[in-house]
Amino acid sequence: MRNLLNVLVIVLSAALGLVLIGVILESPSPARVRLPEEVLMQIGASGVTHPVTAVLLNFRGYDTLLEVMVLLLALLGVLAQMGKQKRENPPAGFYLTEPRMQVLLWLARVLVPLMVLVAGYLLWAGGHQPGGAFQAGAVLAAAGVLLNLSGLLPSWMEPAWNLRAGLVSGLLVFLLIAAAVMMTASPGLLLQYPPASAGMLILLVETGLTLSLGLILAGLFLFLSGDAIDDEADK
């Protein structure tokens, strides 16, 4: 019975795949709405010269705003699953005395400052070429994970006030700028930057987002990894 069901699932999935491929091959090119041309036409008013950044932070800025909220929500979910018991952090570098760890330590110490530099560059590059807050935040988060895995940074247990402030700072800056723009430049319209100052505002939003996304993404790893040490300590 179970085998029969499995076969049925596989057959139906294969049929779904064939239908999807058929639709992809048959679907006509959209003739009426040409989004790339629209974006390129309006890009002068967006404050940046790279189309993807213009879409992300200007034309569909509310998308990005909601995305940051989703990320925070996911982090809150992770925090809610961590359990109540609070333990002392394991001492940083608790297994670093072994000689074979020295290479990893050295590499982490060399790489992390470079990664912070790369994140800053990506943030700046987002205005005119591929890059931006998400990529920069991901690099920052990777630096945090590297520090944690090499034992230089203890896992996070309970966020203190400064960590909490960092986690929400990106969203707060974003909301603040959205509210300010809505009240002064374009009443009643969400995230309609005035073209003259759009570039500056986008850079401000992106700087806040980079910091906050880096912390959130790193937190998704560091809070969970802290829990693991907790579990092992229980056994």
Added chain:
Amino acid sequence: MSGALIYACAGAVLFVFGVTGLILLPHLLRKILAFNIMGSGVFLVLVGLGQRDGTPDPVPQAMVLTGIVVAVAATALALALVRRLLSLTGKIQFPEEPEGSGRCWKNK
């Protein structure tokens, strides 16, 4: 058939692999992996269809960029939930539903 359409078709194949895995694999980590493969398939379809005219469309690209970050966060949340399930039941699987009861497992 242009190169962009090959990407989109590969995305459809990945999506179907993901769906099948999500339904058939009982281990929850594998389900999460299958879910991620499904998501990657969707992203590939979006990006592939967005550049079938030869010029990349920035709108689907921005949406995919958003989607990737959300997928990472959703995966982390799923892992946290799986961990909670492991510490509650000792298994990384959905509990079998007992006959005649609407609940998956009894509260302690």
